[in-house]
Amino acid sequence: MTIYSFWMFDRHCNCIYTREWTRSSPLVPSHSSHSSVSSTSSATTLPAGAIGTVNASNQNDSAKLLFGALFSLRNIANKLGTLPFNEDTSVTDPLAIHRKNSLKSFATGKYRAHFMETALGLYFCILSDPNVADLQIVLKDLYADVYVNHVVKNSASDVDFPAEEVIGNESFVRGVDQLITALPAFA
Amino acid sequence: MSYYLAMIGTQDNPIYELEFGSFRQGNDGTSKFNPEMKELNPFILHAALDIIEDVQWETNTLYLKAIDNFYGHLISAYVTPGNVKFLLLHETKNEEAIRHFFTDINDLYVKVLLSPFYNANDPIISPSFDVKVKTLAKKYL
Amino acid sequence: MSKTIKATADDIWKNKVEKINSELFTLTYGSVVAQLCRDFHNDYVQVNAQLERMGFNIGIRLIEDFLARTGLGRCQSFKETAEVVSKIGFKIFLNVVPLVTNWSGDGKQFSLVLEENPLAEFVELPQDDKASRALWYSNVLVGVLKGALQMVQLEVDVAFVKDVLRGDDATEIRLKLIKVLRDEVPAGED
Incomplete structure (x- = not known):
């Protein structure tokens, strides 16, 4: 059981x-040619001792493909399965946000993509x-604890x-690493 | 009985002054100083400032009671932690009531200080402060 | 309004919100406003504009914090937005619950009436008429509401109508929905 990558x-x-x-x-082809030039320029340095890369694939075709897949599946989920808007119930119970059908994850032979939209x-x-079964809670923690605290509350970013x-x-990089490497699913 | 209250800032500048008479026993609250006294009142209080500066270091309380005497008129004083002095010129001795009066005036003064538009040592021109001081005078004196 | 909203808001306020001394908060905001007035030489129109800009920058970040804390999604109607803003939003961040009143006929405008305003405790505006006619002391709230609602795709016009500091009987903010903004789609999809 491993976790390969995290994208935002x-x-x-x-x-x-x-x-x-x-x-x-499985997503990053080891022989990426033209995209490697632009990706290294925006790569961020990692804290010492960490493995892997940060921000090395943001302009890659794989990033765009992944986004496209997520976007389309999310739209399909929203359109098929969302309950019709009911004026009365929404006003008395606006906390029923899960009225809207949202994509949770999709899997292929080699990987599973877990998704959350804020x-x-x-x-x-x-x-x-x-x-790996379900990482929705992890995604929510990444949003509420790491992203909100280090990016949103940081007035300089x-x-x-x-x-x-x-x-x-x-x-932010450290926070993400701490959260993910502490998971049992991370090899 | 008549009273003359003055609040002096840290630079010996007057911040607030009020002349009034007693509200007890059917008096209407206007001061009954005769005209010569009226002119002398600020000077009397100003002269008392020197005495305050000596006396304030001898005690650790804020209320300094009656510190000076001018031909039968008593002057009582109160020093705030910010070195702002409240002075009251009065004719009869009335320590406890004046102490309560000064303490409440201090509360009002602190509230004035909390407003962001009030700088230290500014004169207090707010009409609501005026009204509140008069109410306190009615209550204690 | 339903008990669940009030109960959720109280629960979040009690457990998940870090608290600071309200006097520190009030005095800090007060000195910001006083310094702005000094910097702009009492040009109160400019001061209002600056306060609104500051509020806008606060609002665009505050909305993320708010959504992460409460776990709410997008509101489905403007009425719902009004209830959530007043009962949960204001409660979590300022511990006051303004009243939602004065709905317009088409449901696109409403007023928030604040009985107490923690930003303006013990504040007395300078005595000159200009201040009491031109300065909206708590204008930062206008910016916060504008910024936060813009991030959830609602373009709203927000303005103060009455202010206790000016001598009115209550503090009232008017919100007008201008339009609902469209979500962005990737190039080529549209």
């Missing part, structure tokens, strides 16, 4: 954060091997990322 996309459809824990991730249109995605900007601050 913002509501402008840009990839704002990538973290890969092993070179043998109310503001931020996409969180973890790629793990197909045996953007909230609305301009094109090609990534999340680079160290405390």
Whole structure:
């Protein structure tokens, strides 16, 4: 059981954060040619002793493909399965947000992609091997504990990322690593 | 009985002053100083400032009771932790009531200080402060 | 309003919110406003604009914190938005619950009436008429509401209508829904 990588996309459809824990991730072709030039320029340095790469694949075709797949599946889930809007019940019980049908994960032969979308249109995605069951709680913790505390509350970092900007601050990288490497699913 | 209250800031500048008479026993609250006294009142209190500066270091209480005497008129004083002095010129001795009066005036003064637009040593011109001081005077004196 | 909203908000306020001394908060905000007035030489229109900008920057971040803490999704109607903002939002961040009143006929405008305003405790505006006519002391709240609602795709026009500091009987903020913004789609999908 392993976790291969973690991706974040913002509501402008840009990839704002990538973290890969092993070179043998099924998504990153080891012979990436033209995209490797642009990806190293935005790669972020890792804290000492950590493995893998940070922000090395943000402009990759695989990032765009992954986003496309997630976006389409999310749209399908929203359109098929969302309950119709009922004015009366919504006002008395607005906490029933799960009225909307949302994508949780999809699996292929080599990996499973776990997905979460925040109310503001931020996409969180973890790629793990197909045996890992459900990482929704992990995704929610990544959002509520790591992202909100280190990026949103940090006045020096953007909230609305301009094109090609990534999340680079160290405390965020460390926070993500701490959370993920502590999971039992992480080999 | 008549009273003259003055609040002096840290630079010996007056922040607030009020002349009033007793509200007890059917008096209407206007001061009954004769005209010569009226002119002299600020000077009397100002002269008392020197005495305060000596006396304040001898005691660790804020209320300094009656510190000076001018031909039968008593002057009582109170020093705030911020070195702002409250002075009251009065004719009869009335320590306890004046102590309560000063303590409540201090509470009002602290509330004035809390407003962000009030800088230290500014004159207090708020009409609501005026009204509240008069209410306190009615209550204690 | 339903008990569940109030109970959720109280629960979050009690357990998940770090608290600081309210006087420290009030005094800090007060000194910010006083310093702005000094910097702009009492040009209260500019001060209002600055406060609103500061509030806007706070609002765009605050909404993420709010959604992460409460786990809520997007509201389905403007009425729902009003209830959530007043009962949960204000409760969590300022521990006050303003009243939602004065709904317009088409349901696109409403007022929030604050009985107590923690930003303006013990504040007395300077005595000159200009201040009491031009300055909205708590204008940062206007910016916060605008910024936060914009991040959830609602373009809302927010403004103060009455303020206790100016001598009115209550503090009232008016919110007008201008339009609902469209979500962005990737290039080529549309």
